[in-house]
Amino acid sequence: MAWILLIIAGLFEMLAVIMMNQWHRQKSKTVLSFMIASFALSFLFLSNALETIPMSMGYAIWTGIGAAGGAIVGILFYNESKSAKRIFFIALIILAVVGLKLLG
Template identity: 80%
Template sequence: MEWIVLIVAGLFEMFAVMMMNHWHRQKTKTAFCLMIAGFLLSFLFLAIALETIPMSMGYAIWTGIGAAGAAIIGILFYNESKNSKRIFFLSLIILSVIGLKLLG
């Protein structure tokens, strides 16, 4: 169950970063409020997950989900670079997160 909570925390992190990008583009109150809510929920779920998952592993996985997820969202929805080097390094982040889970 704690792994699901950690994944949810990472998904809220991705959502918050997406709302941050949206807010920088349009400066709406809704985007700002959703960004704050996303970060608050992300930290809340991370704190809950870290009650049972070791902090070093939980934080690394949460950060990996947020970083890779935000980059993938940027590629898919904001027309960011899709070059092979970027895809390669995103793949490394994702494989590292999976590796940490398998070793944990």
């Protein structure tokens, strides 16, 4: 169950980063509210997951989900660079997260 909570925390982290990007485009109270709520839910789920999962592993995986997910969303929806090097390094982040899960 803790791993599911950690994945949910990572997904809320991604959503918070998307909302942060949206906030720079459109400064509205709705976007700001969604951003704050997303960060709060991300930290809540992370906190619950870290009751079982070691902090070093949980934090690294949570950060990896947020970083890789944010980069993928940027590529798919915000017309950010799709260079082979960028995709390679995003894949490395994903492989590192999977590797940490397999070792844990």
